[in-house]
Structure formats: C-alpha cells, structure tokens
Amino acid sequence: MNETNQLLAAYNRTAYPLIGHGKRNLQVLKDVVIELDGNRESDVYGTGEVIEEFQKKIATFLGKEAAIFFPSGTMAQQIAMRIWCDKKGLKRVAYHPLSHLEIHEEDGLKELHGIEAVLLADETRQIQLEDVLNMGTNVSCLLLELPQRELGGELPDYEDLEAISAFCHEKGIVLHLDGARLLEALPYYQKTAEEICQLFDSVYLSFYKGIGGIAGAILAGDKPFLDESVVWKRRYGGDLISLYPYILAADHFFTTRQDQFNKYYEGAKELASLYNQCHGIVTRPVVPVSNMFHIHFPLPTKKLEPILLSIYEETGVGMIMRLRDKDEASSYCEVNIGDQYASVPKEVLTKAFQLLDQKMKEA
Amino acid sequence: MNETNQLLAAYNRTAYPLIGHGKRNLQVLKDVVIELDGNRESDVYGTGEVIEEFQKKIATFLGKEAAIFFPSGTMAQQIAMRIWCDKKGLKRVAYHPLSHLEIHEEDGLKELHGIEAVLLADETRQIQLEDVLNMGTNVSCLLLELPQRELGGELPDYEDLEAISAFCHEKGIVLHLDGARLLEALPYYQKTAEEICQLFDSVYLSFYKGIGGIAGAILAGDKPFLDESVVWKRRYGGDLISLYPYILAADHFFTTRQDQFNKYYEGAKELASLYNQCHGIVTRPVVPVSNMFHIHFPLPTKKLEPILLSIYEETGVGMIMRLRDKDEASSYCEVNIGDQYASVPKEVLTKAFQLLDQKMKEA
Numbered sequence: 001m002n003e004t005n006q007l008l009a010a011y012n013r014t015a016y017p018l019i020g021h022g023k024r025n026l027q028v029l030k031d032v033v034i035e036l037d038g039n040r041e042s043d044v045y046g047t048g049e050v051i052e053e054f055q056k057k058i059a060t061f062l063g064k065e066a067a068i069f070f071p072s073g074t075m076a077q078q079i080a081m082r083i084w085c086d087k088k089g090l091k092r093v094a095y096h097p098l099s100h101l102e103i104h105e106e107d108g109l110k111e112l113h114g115i116e117a118v119l120l121a122d123e124t125r126q127i128q129l130e131d132v133l134n135m136g137t138n139v140s141c142l143l144l145e146l147p148q149r150e151l152g153g154e155l156p157d158y159e160d161l162e163a164i165s166a167f168c169h170e171k172g173i174v175l176h177l178d179g180a181r182l183l184e185a186l187p188y189y190q191k192t193a194e195e196i197c198q199l200f201d202s203v204y205l206s207f208y209k210g211i212g213g214i215a216g217a218i219l220a221g222d223k224p225f226l227d228e229s230v231v232w233k234r235r236y237g238g239d240l241i242s243l244y245p246y247i248l249a250a251d252h253f254f255t256t257r258q259d260q261f262n263k264y265y266e267g268a269k270e271l272a273s274l275y276n277q278c279h280g281i282v283t284r285p286v287v288p289v290s291n292m293f294h295i296h297f298p299l300p301t302k303k304l305e306p307i308l309l310s311i312y313e314e315t316g317v318g319m320i321m322r323l324r325d326k327d328e329a330s331s332y333c334e335v336n337i338g339d340q341y342a343s344v345p346k347e348v349l350t351k352a353f354q355l356l357d358q359k360m361k362e363a
Numbered sequence: 364m365n366e367t368n369q370l371l372a373a374y375n376r377t378a379y380p381l382i383g384h385g386k387r388n389l390q391v392l393k394d395v396v397i398e399l400d401g402n403r404e405s406d407v408y409g410t411g412e413v414i415e416e417f418q419k420k421i422a423t424f425l426g427k428e429a430a431i432f433f434p435s436g437t438m439a440q441q442i443a444m445r446i447w448c449d450k451k452g453l454k455r456v457a458y459h460p461l462s463h464l465e466i467h468e469e470d471g472l473k474e475l476h477g478i479e480a481v482l483l484a485d486e487t488r489q490i491q492l493e494d495v496l497n498m499g500t501n502v503s504c505l506l507l508e509l510p511q512r513e514l515g516g517e518l519p520d521y522e523d524l525e526a527i528s529a530f531c532h533e534k535g536i537v538l539h540l541d542g543a544r545l546l547e548a549l550p551y552y553q554k555t556a557e558e559i560c561q562l563f564d565s566v567y568l569s570f571y572k573g574i575g576g577i578a579g580a581i582l583a584g585d586k587p588f589l590d591e592s593v594v595w596k597r598r599y600g601g602d603l604i605s606l607y608p609y610i611l612a613a614d615h616f617f618t619t620r621q622d623q624f625n626k627y628y629e630g631a632k633e634l635a636s637l638y639n640q641c642h643g644i645v646t647r648p649v650v651p652v653s654n655m656f657h658i659h660f661p662l663p664t665k666k667l668e669p670i671l672l673s674i675y676e677e678t679g680v681g682m683i684m685r686l687r688d689k690d691e692a693s694s695y696c697e698v699n700i701g702d703q704y705a706s707v708p709k710e711v712l713t714k715a716f717q718l719l720d721q722k723m724k725e726a
Contacts, residue, residue, distance in 0.1 A: 023404070024404065024405040024407070024604075024605065025401060025402055025403060025404050025405060026396075026399045026400065026401050026402075026403045026404075026405065026607065026611075027401030027402070028405070029396055029399075029607070029608055030396055030399065030401050033389075033392055033393055033396045036389045036392075036393065037389065038388060038389050038390030038393050039388055039389075039390070040388060040389045041386070041387065041388050041389075042387040042388060042389065042391070042577075044387070070600070071434050071600065071601070071603055072600035072601070072602075072603055073600070074597070074599075074600030074602075075599065075600025075601070076600070078600065104597075105597060105598060105600070106594050106595075106597045106598045107598070108597070108598030108599065108600070111598055112475045112476075112598055112599070113475075208604055208605070214405075214604075214605045214607075214608065215603040215604050215605050215606075231469050232469075234437070234467075234468060234469045234471070235468060235469045235470070235471030235474055235475055236437075236438065236471065236475070236599055236600065236601075237433070237434065237435040237436070237437030237438025237439070237441065237468070237471070237599065237601065238434070238435070238438070238599075238600065238601075239435075239437075240434055240435055240578040241387075241571055241577075241578050242387065242571070242577045242578050243578075244389065244392070244577075245392055245577065245608035245609070246608070248389075
C-alpha cells in the first residue's frame with residue numbers, strides 16, 4: 001500500500017471525517033431507492049415523467065427555458081461548445097487552462113469536434129475582465145467555471161462577471177457557465193441561481209459534487225439550443241434507454257441539500273481559519289468563497305503523512321483524504337465541506353488543530 | 364391518446380402479457396438494490412472492485428482478454444470503429460443498412476469521427492458471404508449484428524460466419540461483433556459465447572435487451588484495443604464517476620437469466636407458430652432463430668388495433684405492445700420472448716389465438 005492509500009484508508013477509519021457528505025458506497029443508492037414507488041415507470045430514451053419533470057424543475061431553478069439531463073458534464077459541455085461553434089461557424093472557444101475540458105477530458109473537444117481552445121489567464125489566477133476584453137472576438141463561446149475548482153474554488157467579483165457578460169453579449173460571443181458547483185457559489189454572491197444564470201446563455205450543473213448524487217448533469221438554456229443538444233446526446237451514446245438511477249438520486253439529494261450550501265460555506269471559512277492558524281500552513285483562498293479551498297503545507301507528503309496519521313489516531317479526526325506533492329519541500333490538497341463537518345464536536349476539532357500546529361512547529 | 368398508445372395502455376393492463384420480462388419500472392432497480400451490501404464501495408472513474416470484477420467476468424464469458432463497461436452500446440461501438448480505423452489509417456467501415464449505427468445514432472460515426480460507412484446487402488436480407496467477398500479490402504472493419512434485430516432476429520449459417528471470419532483475417536479486415544443480443548443467438552447455433560466470439564476481433568454485448576438490465580454495455584477484445592477505448596470513453600464523457608447502478612443490475616440479471624435463453628428461443632418458435640396459424644398472418648422468420656421475430660399482418664393498424672383490443676379484453680392475453688403501419692393495407696410489429704411467456708396458461712393462449720384467427724378471417 002502506498003502512502004496516499006494509507007492516508008485515505010486511515011481517513012476512512014476515523015470517527016470524525018471533516019470532508020464532504022460521507023462515503024461513496026452503495027448505501028447512497030439504497031437510501032434513494034428505499035423510498036421509491038416500484039410502479040413508477042422508467043424514463044425511455046429521454047422521455048417519461050421521471051426525466052421530464054426533473055428537467056423542468058431544474059430549468060425553473062436555473063431560470064432557463066429548458067434543461068436536458070446528461071450522463072456527464074464532460075458530454076454536456078462538449079456538446080454545448082459544438083452547438084455554439086456551429087451557430088457562429090467558428091470552431092474556437094475560450095476558457096481557463098485549468099478548465100475541466102483542458103485537463104480532464106483527454107482532448108475530447110479537439111479529437112471529437114476539431115474545436116480549438118483559446119486559453120485565458122494562467123494557472124495562478126482566474127480569468128479577469130481584462131483577459132476577456134483582450135481576447136478579441138475571434139471565438140464563438142467563452143466558458144467560465146464558477147467556482148473554479150483547480151484554484152481552490154475562487155470566484156470573480158460579481159461586478160466583473162456582469163461586465164464580462166455585457167461585453168460578450170455586445171460582441172456576439174456566447175457565454176457558457178461551467179456551473180458544476182454552481183450551488184456552492186450562491187452564498188458568497190448572495191444571489192439566486194437564476195440571477196447568476198441570467199448572465200449566461202447556457203449553463204451546466206453537476207449532481208455529484210456538492211449535491212452528492214451518484215452521477216449526471218443538467219445542460220440548460222433556450223429550447224432550440226437544447227433541441228440540438230438532444231441530437232448530439234444520441235450521437236454520443238448518452239441518450240440511454242434509462243437514466244433514472246442517476247435522475248432519482250440527483251433529485252433526492254438536490255431536494256435535501258439545496259438549502260445547505262450556506263452552512264457548508266460557513267464551515268469552509270471556519271475550517272480554513274483553523275488551518276491558517278497552524279504553523280506554516282496557508283489555504284487558498286485564505287478566506288474561502290465557496291464550500292471548498294486548497295491547503296498548502298510546507299512539508300512534502302513523506303513528512304506530512306505520518307503527522308496526519310498520528311493526529312487521526314489520537315483524536316479520531318479525519319482531516320485530509322489525499323495529499324499531493326507540490327515540490328520536494330511542500331504538498332497540497334483539496335478540501336470541500338458537506339454534511340459531515342457540522343457534526344464534529346468543536347472540542348475534538350480544537351484538539352486536532354492544536355496538535356497539528358504543534359507538530360508543524362516541531363517538523 | 365393516439366391508437367398506438369391505446370394499444371400499449373391496454374397491453375399494460377392485461378393479466379397475461381406475452382412479451383419480454385415485464386414492465387421497465389423502478390421495481391427493476393429496487394429488486395437489484397434490496398440485496399446489496401450498503402458498505403460496498405462505488406466504482407470511481409472505471410476503477411474499483413464493482414466494475415473491475417464484472418469486466419473480468421464478462422471477458423471470461425466471451426473468451427476475450429479484457430472487457431470495459433460502457434454506459435451504452437452506441438458509445439462502445441463508435442469507439443471500436445474509430446480505434447480500428449485509426450489502426451489501419453482508413454476511415455471506412457462496412458455494415459448492414461439496418462445496423463444500429465446507420466439508423467439509430469443520428470450519424471454519430473460520421474459527425475464525431477468522419478468515418479464513412481460502406482453498406483452491405485439491403486433492407487430485405489442479411490449480409491452474406493458473397494457480399495463480403497465482393498466488398499473489396501478498402502475498409503478497416505466489418506461489423507456484423509447477430510442476431511439482426513431489424514430483420515426479425517435473423518442469423519447467418521454458422522459456416523458462412525466462419526468463412527466471413529476467415530476471409531477478413533486473411534485480408535487484414537477487423538471483424539467486429541454487434542452482439543447486443545449475443546445470448547439470444549446461442550441456442551440456435553448450439554455454441555458458447557466464447558466459440559462465437561473467437562471468430563471476431565472485438566465484441567459488444569448489451570445488458571438491457573434479453574438480459575433485462577437497466578442500461579449499459581460491454582466492449583471486449585484484446586488489451587491494447589481496450590486500453591485505447593478507455594481514453595475514448597473519457598473523451599465521450601462516458602467515464603462516469605459511478606456506473607455501479609447499471610453494473611449491479613447487469614450482473615444481477617446476467618446471472619439470473621444467462622441460462623434461460625434456450626427457453627426463450629423455444630417460446631419464440633411456439634408463439635410464431637401460433638401466429639402463422641392465423642389467417643393471413645406471417646412471421647419473419649417463419650421459424651425464429653432467436654428469441655425474437657417480426658409479425659406481418661394483412662391489415663393496417665387502424666383496423667387491426669380494435670381486433671387486438673377486443674382479444675386483450677376478452678382473454679386477458681397481451682399480444683403486442685406497439686404496431687406500425689407498413690403501408691395502407693398492412694402493418695407489422697416486433698416480438699421478443701423473455702420471462703413472461705412461459706407463465707401464460709396454454710388454454711388461455713389457445714383461446715386468444717383462436718379468436719385472432721377467427722377475427723382475421725372476418726376482417
């Protein structure tokens with residue numbers, strides 16, 4: 001067993017895990033299925049009450065004319081990019097170099113569609129208004145990810161967002177929201193999903209991040225756009241005869257968690273503050289703007305993992321699941337807050353972070 | 364409600380439905396989930412015991428080195444075609460004009476890959492050895508569907524299959540099996556899946572046709588081919604974080620039904636014979652070679668549906684779910700046999716077909 005697996009295994013044994021909603025085990029599906037009426041009919045190739053009602057519900061939530069459920073955000077967003085490129089007759093889209101499309105999709109957009117990516121900003125910072133003003137108008141679509149996962153869930157100022165939206169609309173550039181974690185952005189902006197989505201022509205929302213479903217995504221926008229997306233969904237092999245296991249889980253957890261994101265956000269700010277009080281540790285952002293942040297440690301995994309393992313052992317607090325080396329002298333990880341954080345007793349938490357501070361000083 | 368929906372609604376109310384395994388309702392998932400251990404971990408992006416064990420099991424069943432689970436056969440087969448085309452550096456594949464790729468996928472193969480299809484045989488008959496011998500060698504891959512759904516589940520002679528396979532291997536043409544309904548072909552051939560798959564370089568198997576799962580497919584072949592398919596699966600957005608709802612259902616129903624296909628085949632032959640004894644009705648094939656066949660009626664839907672509705676009403680037998688007009692004077696439908704047929708009392712069946720024969724004579 002390598003060190004990373006050892007940390008995860010130890011984390012999974014702790015009494016007080018701090019991250020997310022809990023284990024991704026089959027119980028998640030069991031909890032959803034137990035309450036279902038077995039006589040309800042399956043969806044059939046995108047039709048039927050199970051899928052149509054959910055699509056309507058989320059379209060309304062996002063303030064869009066229509067919505068289509070997809071097996072994945074990868075599929076939904078590539079299809080969105082393709083439709084917007086076809087509309088303008090220009091196979092160029094702009095996004096951040098740490099966008100999901102750039103780093104997690106094996107160049108699907110290029111390999112399946114021949115669409116070229118114009119990368120804005122860089123790996124140290126978000127896309128800003130100036131990047132957009134300077135990118136020129138030779139792109140069909142600009143994709144913004146809110147909050148941006150690979151930057152610790154950072155968010156641009158809302159005024160900048162409004163200015164970017166106004167610029168794109170003026171220049172005839174489609175603005176697409178990678179809202180995989182859109183609900184996670186609402187508490188900071190103090191806006192509704194509908195208000196934010198009004199700035200965008202199309203929106204993708206994921207159901208297994210903060211919402212904690214099993215898989216699946218929604219693509220929302222105007223009806224002609226989504227009618228085209230259904231044709232592409234079939235071309236991709238995403239128009240499954242039955243998507244209901246994902247839809248029912250998405251609906252279940254959307255309903256139970258949609259009002260919890262302020263609590264997760266407050267938890268993230270509190271937890272980040274605990275880390276920042278420890279010797280040498282810095283979070284990004286220092287004050288989180290969503291339910292997530294990154295933690296940067298002035299020790300490599302090889303030295304930090306034994307420290308964490310001893311704290312898990314002594315206090316029962318599971319702090320981190322996976323740790324990555326940044327260079328020979330430092331490491332980092334991602335943390336997101338879900339249902340679990342609030343149920344950890346404060347005195348246990350305090351004890352764990354006192355230990356962490358002390359051990360970091362000694363290291 | 365239109366007439367077709369009326370027929371389906373009436374079928375769904377009958378006490379003795381003849382087709383398939385039963386309703387595609389949420390109970391299918393409930394039956395699978397009820398027996399699961401909630402502590403079992405989810406698959407995660409193609410890894411984990413749930414997906415890996417099932418892939419191994421099906422690879423062994425098909426006699427192939429490896430297998431990968433996909434959300435759909437559409438995705439799996441397009442990817443197979445792309446890999447084989449890339450290998451030969453030639454974007455041309457051959458298949459039947461009624462292949463799933465040609466009629467049900469919105470030209471995905473062309474739109475996503477620029478792959479050209481060479482269509483062999485025609486809408487009245489299967490691909491024969493002579494079609495293959497005459498197609499030339501200017502294709503990367505030949506795809507055969509066994510049994511061929513849109514031709515009533517017809518199958519070529521096994522000797523022809525062996526000759527086609529030998530020819531392709533000699534000429535360096537990859538032979539791919541669209542085995543969506545492969546288990547349905549075994550009783551007629553009196554061969555194992557492994558024996559049939561030996562004739563092919565790659566194989567696709569579906570889990571929601573005769574097997575009766577919820578959705579999903581396996582692509583099997585040699586390891587380098589499947590390693591490439593995993594990259595494409597990610598590009599397509601098919602590498603979902605969790606595919607377990609489909610995998611667990613596929614495994615459950617594969618296990619419970621894999622030995623039932625001889626029974627389904629015998630049932631199909633019996634039921635086709637009952638139809639063929641009715642005035643003016645002919646099945647295709649006249650003697651089924653799988654668990655399915657088509658039924659051709661010398662009446663348009665408008666005249667036939669009232670007859671069927673009255674028989675459903677009088678006998679409780681649900682004969683047909685969906686009926687399509689062929690022309691102004693005739694109609695047809697597809698029938699497949701699953702778990703339900705064997706439990707219909709013979710005297711009830713006899714009564715229903717006596718009525719059908721009589722009403723067809725009077726019509």
